Amino acid sequence: MKLLLGFALVSSLAHAASPSDCWTLVHHGQNARACFTQLTQSSSAYERAEGAWGLEDWQAANENFRDAAKVASSHALVKVRWALLLHERFNNAEAADLFREAIEQDPNFAPAYLGLATVQAEDYSGNPNEAIAKALALNPKLAGAHELAAKIALDNDNRELAEKEADAALAIEGEATSAMATRAALELIADRPPDVWLAKIAAVNPHDGAAYMQMAHHLELHYRFNDAATYYRKAVEKQPELWAAHSALGIEEMRLGRAEEPQKELELAYNNGYRDPATVNSLRLLDSLAKFKTVKDASTVLILDPKESDLLAPYVQEELHTILATYSKKYAMELHGPVQVEMYPNHEDFAVRTMGMPGLGALGVTFGQVIAMDSPSGRKPGEFNWGATLWHEMSHAYIITATNQRVPRWFTEGLAVHEEGQRSPEWRDRVTSDILLAIRDKKLMPVDKLDRGFVHQEYPGQVLVSYFQAGAICDYISNTAGEAKLLEIVHAYADGQDTKQALQSVLHLSPEAFDTQFLASIDKQYGKEAQGFDVWRAKLKALVAASEAKQYDDVIANAPAVIALYPEYAGDANAYELLADAQHVKGNATEEAKALSAYMHAGGQQPELLKRLAALQEKAGDASAAIATLTRVLYIYPVRDTELHKHLGTLLMAAKQYDGAVREYAAAVTTRPLDMAGAQYDLASAYMAAGQRDKAQETVLLALEAAPDFRPAQKLLLELQQTK
């Protein structure tokens, strides 16, 4: 229906066949080739553009639109239609510019606002509802605006509004197939048959693949990945030449971890000229993935870059086994088959996996039992904790399975955030300045509407705030009613209850009553920090200035007060680090360690600061604390750091924790250090200490093969022989 946008205004431009006539044929699934060919003969550049577009001659369409737009008397519609062409051909940036130019040219032209909203909705950028409201204010009978509003509402899981907007569109335009697709998707999401709506769509256009694509999209956003694939498949069956659907199907199949189908579908789309970034980048990713290394055991499949697979696989596999054991017990269920984890050292490769998906998508994403995430080497040290991300994503795998994909976004995200904190208090979601400001400005959402904060943001940073709020809600339920209640809510969703019903049945609270209690707890916990945020910022600024001026006594005197105002702040220029630096200059190692320890417990993750703390702990004779501190670094940045593994291995050896020493020395070997023989000897010694003599012999021979005169290794070899 979007192609019909605004045609009412141009009927006066029509000749024998108007663009509107041709696109109406398309909308009804009829052959419009002759109609569009006729348009290409027109003396009007605009009509030639529409004709070329209909014949899929994108270049000619673009050039003719450009010519048409140059005419001083051209209508804003020309720019809107040109922008829609660009939007269809994967250029949303220039499309948005043209929509804005059209608005500038004619501020009362409703389709221009609708076009802008269309681009914003697809990119999850800006606030498309604002532009829709403007369009409808100018033209209340613009059915397309209601259709788009319905789609956005359903993306946000605002089902009532989605239904209302779809019906509004249908009241204006009886053949509004996108509105029908929204209604069909609503039925599917509610596990009701969509047949009535499918029949209505077929009556308008029996070959309307786009409507099925839209249904698939809504299913995808409701975690119904298998169903989404089914509907993308139906879309290509209905309209085999709908290349966008082939691409979407290929990407969905990729997300489901399927082997050959993605390549086939994506290539089909690509070879037929559908070369949007998602298609091109997904094909590129499939090429990269072919070179990745697969490490399997009975319950896990790891897909890792060969350059780091030897290093990461043992850590990830061990953590996954812990997670599987923990969640299986906690959620009283087993996953069906192994879980697949893909780790991408190139963030762009990971980004391909989340293209077209709403929300953060920045660290990891779960598609059923397939998890894609950044590798620690894909992020700057200190930016990312792969362990926390794995616990988070695995929680989704369980909850989505446990509820048969019937769970609101806020709850599965909230529970995943909560699980990070359950694994380690240092991994729990920290209040950022955006979150404090949202708390202060009363921007938290009611619990039964919280899903709306995850997809189409109403203000910058709302998605992050929503993650925090969802996690805080689960923390609150756990703290006040017990952890078991969270599982009961999972079961409630699995039984088909919505949030209102689930809260009522499990907590015996209405959403409003729950909100009142929860917001009071948030106010109690963070109200002071939120109110004192500006004071904290001013005091931190002064502390940074004192540190830069080397006024270390001032830093030592004032840092505790700054920390007390906002203890969770462990980002750049945090008071903990400034205090530690000042104590260091003063030669007070104990206080320096105390400040760094507080930083660590506040969730600080800069590897260099943690290693500095470990060194101080070791120097103070507390080797076990140093081991614990360095072990934390393994979850943050275990890559490109031979010394970390070597040193931790040495500490573990000294502590007689031989299995850990083997793990760390083996990790050091995988980093291909300059001193390879030395690293292999360390590993052989750890094997020997752990009683694994065969491995000790094998490894010491590797050390000696590289360095035959390596005395300690020679001695170990002799020892192994003598005690054989």
Add this chain to the structure above:
Amino acid sequence: MKRLLLLLASFIVTLHAAAATYYVTVAGLGGEPDYEQRFTANAKDLDKVFRGIAGAHVLTLTGTQSTAAQLRTALAGVAQQATANDDFVLVLIGHGSFDGTEYKFNLVGPDLTAVDIAAMCDHIASKRQLVVDTTSSSGGAIAAFERSGRIVIAATKSGTEKNATVFARYFVEALQDTSADVDKNDSLTAAEAYTYASRKTAAFYESQKRLATEHAVFNDTGRGEAVRDAGGGQGQLMASFTLLRYGAAQKAASDPAKQSLLAKKEELEQKIDVLKYNKAAMDPADYKKQLTAALLELAQVQGELDK
């Protein structure tokens, strides 16, 4: 061929075990206090390491001593004393410049060109020479220094890499850090020091998230382009050029009573080298068996040497 070269390399090491090595280190003009201090510190660290080597002849020029005249005198002195069997090592630390055709090493007062310095080195009888030019633009000096029997290491791949370098720092560190001795034979070769310094230099730029402005290269065949990695004939001489020996190796090498054990040790080392060379062509089990036996025997001989 490689096997022969390996054997030849070991032979050369044997012959030179008792020969002397002449070390000349020059910290050129810093220009700024920071550089002056850094260059002098690097040179003094090297001086300390070299003076710890038994029988080493060490001469180090820093600060105001670092003039063209002093360097000429120093190298002329080596030329008078060193015999063909003695090794010669020249380390240049500081700033260099390259105008497209000529490299100059910055000294107090008039600078010296690479051609000047090479000519002085040519007067030294030592058949095996090592020139380590750690300065900026040092890649521009390679062609002038190249000569058969001379290893040339430069901190930069060309004369156009003009930024101050960090290679010297890691070259010095290589001589202080026993982990640079990757084959653990208690001797540090020029190749090991080069590899250590190159990798540490690259890691430095990576850790600083800076674009690397220096890429060390070497040439030890006396002809052709300098290279970054061994291969194609390059690297053989550098791998056999011992810069320093640690503790026991140094002591054993100078103990006449242990010469037969040393000979046995070298025989076993050669056997292991040959085995490793033939590894691809051997049955894996047989290779492992023979290697284990040779390594065990070598360990026992080493045990005797250490007594």
